[in-house]
Amino acid sequence: MKPLVTLLLAALTALAITACSGLNAALSGSPFVLKTVVGTVDPYFHGPGIDGTRFEKITDRIYTYQWNWYRNIVIVTEVGLVVIDPMNGEMSSALSKELAKHFPGVKVDTLIYSHYHLDHTGGGAALSPTHVIAHEKCPTYWNAVEHTTVLEPTRYIAGDTTLIIGGVEIRALYMGLSHTDTLYAFHFPSERLLFTADLGLVRTMAPDGVPDRYAPGYLAAMNRLLTLDFDTFVPSHFGYGNKQDLADWRDMMESGRKLAHEAIRSAGSVGLREDQMGKYFDAVYYPMREKYGHWHGFDQMFVLNIVRDLIGEALGH
Numbered sequence: 001m002k003p004l005v006t007l008l009l010a011a012l013t014a015l016a017i018t019a020c021s022g023l024n025a026a027l028s029g030s031p032f033v034l035k036t037v038v039g040t041v042d043p044y045f046h047g048p049g050i051d052g053t054r055f056e057k058i059t060d061r062i063y064t065y066q067w068n069w070y071r072n073i074v075i076v077t078e079v080g081l082v083v084i085d086p087m088n089g090e091m092s093s094a095l096s097k098e099l100a101k102h103f104p105g106v107k108v109d110t111l112i113y114s115h116y117h118l119d120h121t122g123g124g125a126a127l128s129p130t131h132v133i134a135h136e137k138c139p140t141y142w143n144a145v146e147h148t149t150v151l152e153p154t155r156y157i158a159g160d161t162t163l164i165i166g167g168v169e170i171r172a173l174y175m176g177l178s179h180t181d182t183l184y185a186f187h188f189p190s191e192r193l194l195f196t197a198d199l200g201l202v203r204t205m206a207p208d209g210v211p212d213r214y215a216p217g218y219l220a221a222m223n224r225l226l227t228l229d230f231d232t233f234v235p236s237h238f239g240y241g242n243k244q245d246l247a248d249w250r251d252m253m254e255s256g257r258k259l260a261h262e263a264i265r266s267a268g269s270v271g272l273r274e275d276q277m278g279k280y281f282d283a284v285y286y287p288m289r290e291k292y293g294h295w296h297g298f299d300q301m302f303v304l305n306i307v308r309d310l311i312g313e314a315l316g317h
């Protein structure tokens with residue numbers, strides 16, 4: 001069946017079920033409808049400008065590689081290349097070929113992990129780095145899960161650490177308990193560039209409220225980064241931009257959070273009344289849509305983000 005016909009049929013079926021028996025009945029009675037609802041998130045991760053791979057030069061020494069919705073950076077130094085985050089085997093194998101093309105005969109000297117998450121630390125072996133650097137707490141988390149794709153670090157660091165590799169100063173800034181307690185952001189003073197992993201995006205809503213986020217620490221981390229002197233902001237997902245983009249993203253995250261806080265204050269805590277969720281929705285959705293409705297992923301991620309903000313506000317995390 002052609003995709004368009006399938007889509008139309010799915011939409012019509014969902015409409016018919018909803019019209020006949022009400023939304024609640026449709027959702028509780030049909031895995032097909034539930035699957036259709038879940039599928040509405042798909043366009044967040046795909047589309048023109050997102051799918052595919054691109055290798056680009058951003059500053060004198062720094063390049064960025066985009067692999068679908070992931071993005072990492074490559075730094076050219078006097079002792080070889082430095083890569084931050086291999087992400088996964090497919091991406092690092094593809095990057096390895098790209099590096100051989102652009103820098104023939106130049107080795108990857110150092111691979112740095114921004115944090116322990118498996119979707120950032122898989123597949124590093126394809127880059128054959130001489131050194132691998134990670135936060136000292138990463139193994140605690142890796143050892144609790146299957147992590148055979150993670151190339152083992154050769155050096156562990158803790159706290160703020162200035163790395164000088166092949167004449168390039170890389171300031172690894174420890175972000176505390178923010179997005180895990182193993183997270184580093186990377187400031188390159190000579191390039192006036194900041195790279196962050198899972199902390200900030202460019203005119204794009206957060207995916208799923210940013211998984212594994214401790215909101216108070218995450219806000220403190222963003223505020224700290226905004227005191228630094230840099231022009232180019234490169235996040236580990238979607239497009240890159242400038243310092244203002246990080247400030248805008250911080251404001252967006254804070255707006256959602258503050259609205260969730262006020263919603264709970266005016267409509268009461270969960271369980272108090274029958275129409276609680278609808279009240280929360282009205283209090284957060286309309287002001288957020290006014291300001292951020294044009295950002296990538298607003299429709300797809302709104303529900304997941306409001307749920308995360310409400311839970312975070314209610315629990316204090």
Ligand SMILES: [Zn+2]
Nearest residue numbers: 115117179198
């Ligand atoms: Zn992560």
